[in-house]
Amino acid sequence: MKSAYYPLGTFVVFVLGWYAISILFEVPAYLLPRPEAVIERLGQDFGYLMRHAWVTTYETLGGFLLSVLIGVPLAFIIVSSSIVEKAIMPWLVLSQTFPKVALAPLIVVWFGLGIVPKILVTFLVAFFPVVISTVVGLRSMENEMLELARSMKASRFQIFWRFRLPLALPSLFSGLKVSVAFSVVGAVIAEWVGATEGLGYLLLTANANLDTALLFAVLAILTVLGIVLYYAVEMFEQRLIPWHASVRLKEVPAL
Amino acid sequence: MKSIIALEDVSKRFGPFTALESISLDVAEGEFVSIVGTSGCGKSTLLRLVAGLMPTSGGSIRIADREVTGPTDDVGIAFQTPVLLPWRNVRQNIELPLEVRKLDVGRHQAELTRMIDLVGLRGFEDRHPYQLSGGMQQRVALCRALIHDPSLVLMDEPFGALDAMTREQMNLEIQRIWMETKKTIVLITHSIIEAVFLADRIVVMQSRPGRIASVIDVKLPRPRSFTDIATPEFQDACNQVRLLMNATGFTE
Numbered sequence A: 001m002k003s004a005y006y007p008l009g010t011f012v013v014f015v016l017g018w019y020a021i022s023i024l025f026e027v028p029a030y031l032l033p034r035p036e037a038v039i040e041r042l043g044q045d046f047g048y049l050m051r052h053a054w055v056t057t058y059e060t061l062g063g064f065l066l067s068v069l070i071g072v073p074l075a076f077i078i079v080s081s082s083i084v085e086k087a088i089m090p091w092l093v094l095s096q097t098f099p100k101v102a103l104a105p106l107i108v109v110w111f112g113l114g115i116v117p118k119i120l121v122t123f124l125v126a127f128f129p130v131v132i133s134t135v136v137g138l139r140s141m142e143n144e145m146l147e148l149a150r151s152m153k154a155s156r157f158q159i160f161w162r163f164r165l166p167l168a169l170p171s172l173f174s175g176l177k178v179s180v181a182f183s184v185v186g187a188v189i190a191e192w193v194g195a196t197e198g199l200g201y202l203l204l205t206a207n208a209n210l211d212t213a214l215l216f217a218v219l220a221i222l223t224v225l226g227i228v229l230y231y232a233v234e235m236f237e238q239r240l241i242p243w244h245a246s247v248r249l250k251e252v253p254a255l
Numbered sequence B: 001m002k003s004i005i006a007l008e009d010v011s012k013r014f015g016p017f018t019a020l021e022s023i024s025l026d027v028a029e030g031e032f033v034s035i036v037g038t039s040g041c042g043k044s045t046l047l048r049l050v051a052g053l054m055p056t057s058g059g060s061i062r063i064a065d066r067e068v069t070g071p072t073d074d075v076g077i078a079f080q081t082p083v084l085l086p087w088r089n090v091r092q093n094i095e096l097p098l099e100v101r102k103l104d105v106g107r108h109q110a111e112l113t114r115m116i117d118l119v120g121l122r123g124f125e126d127r128h129p130y131q132l133s134g135g136m137q138q139r140v141a142l143c144r145a146l147i148h149d150p151s152l153v154l155m156d157e158p159f160g161a162l163d164a165m166t167r168e169q170m171n172l173e174i175q176r177i178w179m180e181t182k183k184t185i186v187l188i189t190h191s192i193i194e195a196v197f198l199a200d201r202i203v204v205m206q207s208r209p210g211r212i213a214s215v216i217d218v219k220l221p222r223p224r225s226f227t228d229i230a231t232p233e234f235q236d237a238c239n240q241v242r243l244l245m246n247a248t249g250f251t252e
């Protein structure tokens, strides 16, 4: 648990800096609220905030799960067929330079105002890291490992399940961690277009009303949401690939 | 005696580079053959060809009278690097060939335990590869090559990472296994003493392009022990190999 001291220390320094700035420069509250005002707001509107946070959470999870459900099999297909790879990989890469926010209004036009367009936008933002990291992972088998498998007369199926897939997990998980963080961003962006609830929607209304205390409260909740989801994936990773260096060698000296 | 491996005028090119040229060699059933030669002369490549892991560029390779077109069933291979699966512990790594070949894992448990004992890994069965030293990993890889009791065993410098003492022990074990089971063993090694100690015949290779420089018969009585090393016969055999290797431009 000692490792928690460091980020907590950073947090304290951050809050103190926040105080110092708002007091020293006499920043008006509508620009930068005091930390206690934000905390007060969090307490006051707790139920209200949680209701919206819940909406954003399931949009995030929905988009993330969709990313995994589509991204991982897509990576399998890309790796096993060079034709598919050549046909879609350039488009996938190109699609990443495309601002997905710009698609949000279109998606609203197509799919209405409900949950579906939100999940779709989240998916668009979050699925790329899953695909890429899974592809890289599945390709990471060294030649010697393949020779070992072949020397035992492993079938293609066995090579995939017993060798390639386990070897891909470390890379896949680093992609999942990026993706889950992107999902939160995706859900917020999605709620900027045609939404009536969710933390993204709250951000917009708070902004319109110059209600910076609410704005900061929402940001705090978003941060917590992102951290919780990230560590949930990481916990899952530790259960699944305890043998991998990224998991075992947490306590390595800095470079 | 019946030959189990028959190489006839085998060559291997990687693009414009000729790795092996006109290799002809017969290995008899139950024979122990060591291959020595400078680094990069094509020993591992030769082993891969025999194992059916890559196609030849010319000539023919037959194992038990069947043309080699891919990996053969009754063969065990210990590669130059251990290549253990990091998510499996020692026991599971050794069981891997049984699972992949769909053999009865339960039926091999006694044999597995015996082999783990034999290579000195008792107490480490549940460790994962990252918790093992390089030499221990090599020993696991050796067990994995032998677990399905193949009649032909191909070994590529399996003892490179072992200390002198453990290496001698492993050599004795290999000799014992070989004498008991009448397997055919092809062993690549950098150690002249190891080659002489274990082999019936030593294949000395030269490089650029990789060819067989000569084949030496080792006529020392079995079982051999490391106290024999000092005997003139043993020294003669070593010197003979050493001279040949010097002649091919190599000094150890």
Ligand SMILES: Nc1ncnc2c1ncn2[C@@H]1O[C@H](COP(=O)(O)OP(=O)(O)OP(=O)(O)O)[C@@H](O)[C@H]1O
Pocket (backbone or CB within 6 Å): B014, B017, B019, B037, B038, B039, B040, B041, B042, B043, B044, B045, B046, B080
């Ligand atoms: N897949 C490959 N592609 C291209 N060249 C290769 C390949 N494999 C081996 N070679 C070349 O073939 C030659 C023989 O390689 P090989 O690994 O068989 O040597 P070796 O005798 O086993 O050496 P060492 O004792 O160092 O293990 C080397 O010059 C190497 O560069």
Ligand SMILES: [Mg+2]
Pocket (backbone or CB within 6 Å): B043, B044, B045, B080, B156
């Ligand atoms: Mg080699």
